[in-house]
Amino acid sequence: MTPTEGGTIASVVIVGTGLIGTSIALALRGRSVRVYLADRDPAAVRLARELGAGEEWTGEQAADIAVIAVPPQYVAQQLLELQKREAARVYTDVASVKALPISEAEQLGCDLSSYVAGHPLAGRERSGPVAARADLFLGRPWAYCPTPEASPDAVRAVRELIELCGGKPVEVEAAEHDRAVALVSHAPHVTAAAVAARLAEASETALGLCGQGVRDVTRIAAGDPALWTGILSGNALPVAEVLERIAADLMTAARALRGLPAGGSAAAVTDLLQRGVRGTGRIPGKHGGPARTYAVLQVVIGDRPGELARLVQAAGETGVNIEDIRLEHAPGLPLGAAELYVQPEAAAVLTEALRARGWQVSA
Template identity: 70%
Template structure:
């Protein structure tokens, strides 16, 4: 039961705020929605995320928790305003930067006993309430950064929020959090943007040759620049440190490649070492259930670009008892077909491949 959180106010109806509201609604929690953009509130409400909050009636509301889903630089001001109005019993935010908002809240004189900063490590390259999904947080880590002043009741309320959204709480110091997300989120976004920026001047020939690799590397570069400027500004120093390290590696790689172009075969070693370090780093990324990433086998199958094909493919997997751990689609430019790559357990790959061939599916 969600009796501890009967009513939750979500301030900010973007991707995270709307997704959170949708998740809570599925658990029977009453959700009130607020945003400076009335259009965003209306869309979130139409999507079933909750009902619009009426501030003039707030004293009559029994709000258990207010979730502040605004950019990092606005968190402290929003928290102060809500607390001055006595809006809720407890407060949290879901910004992707933690140290600066907490420090600013302390400077403004916010009540830190009723506030626990948090950050769900989930998102999409899309933004706005229309991109919201109730399952966005399922199985994802959700950082909580309680200060020494935070009460046990406030911490319990935020943990209950995380539980209702299906995420996994991870308690971490705010400064450690910001250094960590600089490595795994913020600097990668800048790096992806730098690669994608090269495409703005690319020739039509180059773009016509674009494959899945460049799509994978640049996928997150499609995020809202304004939103990301706020995130990067709030975590500037840690992100700069990571980017400087990446820049050093890239500069050394470029120098080695120049040497190779000039006929210096001894430069192979430097390139090889960077590529090996990349493989080692990639292999450390946790699997979908945490811990070491399991070794899956990819089964490739040609799939027509028409309605129902993907559903048929998954139906076959269900019939033969094969669980698909991951799926990726690569479209063939100019052709009404593509390749579906199904990641499965190693012992399941032969079973699935045989079942597909028996049903006249084409495997490359």
């Protein structure tokens, strides 16, 4: 098989057929790249194959690049084994921490000239090959962390791999990467788990009052605990520092709230809420650009097959682009609300058009 047009990657070995590994395989298969699959769990390889992700790697086929899709603490040992077998000319990984695998690879005597550590900033709360998607990385940042020893050829190959999968290559130093993901990924996961843990023994009354807010805050807490323990262990100190700052903010707010019945001030609580608004406003918006403020239309939809598709089609007929969509179910009722996020100038047009088609809309 020849390389993809304008590129050098014609074949890839993927070790680890979980969510990320299988998603990479599916993305590459869509670009006519030959993919070989390996995993310590034969059932995972079979399932990935059945999904069309590639063919089983026998250990004899050499590829242009090998992708190590295993937990951070196993990356270096896997890299060493693959290099001993001359499995590929270039190697990368997708672990969510970078300093640890690089340091351990150096200690083990791995060839760092052919290795460029990587991390796609994409994922789902679900795991395993069955959750994989070929479009998982489209438009998403994908960090890569070349060491001084990395060859230009290795760096080019990893960038090409990222682009073949639809990701946005972002070069970053390993320690800086780990500090960044501690703030935007790892500590938020622990924080979400802490909130969700309060629900484990919540009363039925409290659970019956759950709204979209608590679902939004706790969604990522459903991730695999064993996987996340490994991730957090590999980035322990940066995550601990962020959690300590979060805990300090929460303790300050708690002290202020306890003092309110005795006539205390709510200034500390207001300050935290205001800083939260400013922080939310700094999260990049669609396509990675500046955050945008959208108008939100709430549309009542029935909990029946095809209802959401019918709503989206009706919106499309008006020529209005839906920037985002979220669903909220009504407990105990066969209906819910679809929140449509649109450009402010399009809100009135879409509202009028949907109401004319019989939809119940509130802005």
